[in-house]
Amino acid sequence: MKGKVYLIGAGPGxxxxxxxxxxxxxxAADVVIYDYLSNPSLVxxxxxxxxxxxxDFRGKRFSDGSVMNQxxxxxxxxxxxxxxxxxxxxxxxxxxxxxxxxxxxxxxVAHKISYEVVPGVTAASGLAYAGFPLTHRKYSSSVxxxxxHEDPNKPGSSVDWHSAGRTGTLVFYMGIENLPKIVEKLxxxxxxxxxxxxxxxxxTRGAQREVYGTLSDIIKKAxxxxxxxxxxxxxxxxxxxxxxxxxxxxLPLAGQTIVVTRSRDQASxxxxxxxxxxxEAIEFPTIEIVPPKSFKPLDTAIARLKDYQYxxxxxRNGVRSFIDRLMVxxxxxxxxxxxxxxxxxPGTAQTLKExxxxxxxxxxxxxSQEGLLKELLREKLAGANILIPRAEKAREVLSNSLRRAGAxxxxxxxxxxxxxxVKFNPFAGKVDVITFTSSSTVSNFVEIFGAKKAKQLLQxxxxxxxxRITSATARKYGLKVDVEAKRSTIDxxxxxxx
Ligand code: SAH
Numbered sequence: 270m271k272g273k274v275y276l277i278g279a280g281p282g283x284x285x286x287x288x289x290x291x292x293x294x295x296x297a298a299d300v301v302i303y304d305y306l307s308n309p310s311l312v313x314x315x316x317x318x319x320x321x322x323x324x325d326f327r328g329k330r331f332s333d334g335s336v337m338n339q340x341x342x343x344x345x346x347x348x349x350x351x352x353x354x355x356x357x358x359x360x361x362x363x364x365x366x367x368x369x370x371x372x373x374x375x376x377x378v379a380h381k382i383s384y385e386v387v388p389g390v391t392a393a394s395g396l397a398y399a400g401f402p403l404t405h406r407k408y409s410s411s412v413x414x415x416x417x418h419e420d421p422n423k424p425g426s427s428v429d430w431h432s433a434g435r436t437g438t439l440v441f442y443m444g445i446e447n448l449p450k451i452v453e454k455l456x457x458x459x460x461x462x463x464x465x466x467x468x469x470x471x472x473t474r475g476a477q478r479e480v481y482g483t484l485s486d487i488i489k490k491a492x493x494x495x496x497x498x499x500x501x502x503x504x505x506x507x508x509x510x511x512x513x514x515x516x517x518x519x520l521p522l523a524g525q526t527i528v529v530t531r532s533r534d535q536a537s538x539x540x541x542x543x544x545x546x547x548x549e550a551i552e553f554p555t556i557e558i559v560p561p562k563s564f565k566p567l568d569t570a571i572a573r574l575k576d577y578q579y580x581x582x583x584x585r586n587g588v589r590s591f592i593d594r595l596m597v598x599x600x601x602x603x604x605x606x607x608x609x610x611x612x613x614x615p616g617t618a619q620t621l622k623e624x625x626x627x628x629x630x631x632x633x634x635x636x637s638q639e640g641l642l643k644e645l646l647r648e649k650l651a652g653a654n655i656l657i658p659r660a661e662k663a664r665e666v667l668s669n670s671l672r673r674a675g676a677x678x679x680x681x682x683x684x685x686x687x688x689x690x691v692k693f694n695p696f697a698g699k700v701d702v703i704t705f706t707s708s709s710t711v712s713n714f715v716e717i718f719g720a721k722k723a724k725q726l727l728q729x730x731x732x733x734x735x736x737r738i739t740s741a742t743a744r745k746y747g748l749k750v751d752v753e754a755k756r757s758t759i760d761x762x763x764x765x766x767x
Pocket of ligand 1: 363364365366
């Protein structure tokens with residue numbers, strides 16, 4: 270088998286600015302080598318068994334003491350491709366705009382490795398999130414992307430300072446350290462010192478920050494605001510339009526970075542809602558749903574389905590595993606005829622519906638075992654046989670109370686939640702809010718980092734919980750819950766965040 274390399278533009282940071290093609294290829298890769306500039310949650314789009322390599326230049330050391338540099342990245346790409354792997358080299362922005370994508374492609378040609386390039390949204394295009402159109406009929410008919418990395422005073426500088434000094438919008442990449450020299454060059458080349466200038470850090474991310482000024486005062490302002498890379502330097506009249514066109518700041522959760530701890534398969538419903546409201550959602554799954562240690566109890570229950578009058582589902586996962594298992598056993602939902610089905614809340618009821626089943630009971634407002642119990646106790650349960658396919662570990666409130674009401678209750682494990690391998694540190698940048706959607710998301714979070722470190726990481730971070738039980742678990746670990754959802758649903762949680 271022959272390997273292949275895809276140089277993919279990850280976009281400027283907002284996860285959803287990855288192209289559809291990039292997403293498809295990322296999901297198929299054996300190896301993903303990614304930049305520090307690309308959004309770390311992108312690794313969640315890779316296969317669970319893909320090899321993930323952070324190509325972080327900022328002094329990253331390997332266990333053998335070697336430091337990550339361009340040479341090593343090139344070697345890694347070539348090595349994996351020659352082993353027959355599908356390699357995705359994920360680069361921030363567009364792979365062929367700065368950032369050495371061209372050089373990486375040349376090396377592949379030299380090694381006769383087949384490759385494709387998937388363009389991305391370059392950081393400068395991301396400036397739409399700050400409200401600057403790069404060109405505008407009234408203000409600017411050209412835009413230049415210029416490296417700010419090169420010392421502008423070096424003899425034979427390849428930047429055409431003379432023309433840059435005259436017209437158009439200028440966007441400098443990698444220029445923060447050279448800002449004073451760049452400004453001086455532009456003014457010397459004839460650019461009016463009153464020309465608007467802006468610095469934009471982490472464009473399109475939750476951490477996006479802008480500093481505004483003119484060529485004459487932007488250096489002072491950059492110092493005062495302690496602007497750091499990655500940032501763009503923008504010069505030109507179009508900047509003035511940001512007052513009118515700053516659409517993103519008007520979104521209710523603009524500028525918020527929110528960590529979502531749900532399982533990978535379930536996180537997107539929440540993170541898409543948060544993104545739509547202007548936040549950056551970082552998906553950091555602290556639970557993973559896997560099959561139970563043994564299917565025997567569930568299989569036995571399925572074989573005796575006719576004995577049960579009630580089946581109670583306390584989660585979407587419970588429904589999914591149960592239905593999946595029916596299919597494995599070549600049984601379909603006709604076998605559920607005449608049984609009463611209960612769902613703990615609207616999410617579980619929805620999953621039942623997707624499988625062609627309507628719940629007969631659902632908790633009213635309080636989507637917890639207690640809430641569901643209230644509804645079920647309206648029935649004559651004495652002597653009834655009740656099946657509860659659910660997580661291996663859970664509270665026994667429902668089962669115990671139903672037994673007390675005279676029912677025969679069989680609880681069978683339909684799935685298990687485990688701690689997934691941690692793929693990146695969600696706290697590498699700014700985090701404003703963390704969401705916990707179940708007790709196990711909290712306890713696993715604490716276990717992943719250790720109690721002391723978890724508390725430290727969450728200092729200054731608002732903790733939002735989906736409901737009473739999850740909040741109690743958080744408190745048990747000494748975490749202070751700032752907001753609790755009134756309704757224990759994803760929409761309820763989003764409301765609480767708002
Ligand atoms: N290929 C990338 C650029 C890589 S060079 C692209 O097309 O965007 C790295 C420089 O890009 C950084 O120093 C910074 O100037 C700029 N940059 C990349 N991502 C950025 C971001 N999210 N916010 C601000 N600047 C960014």
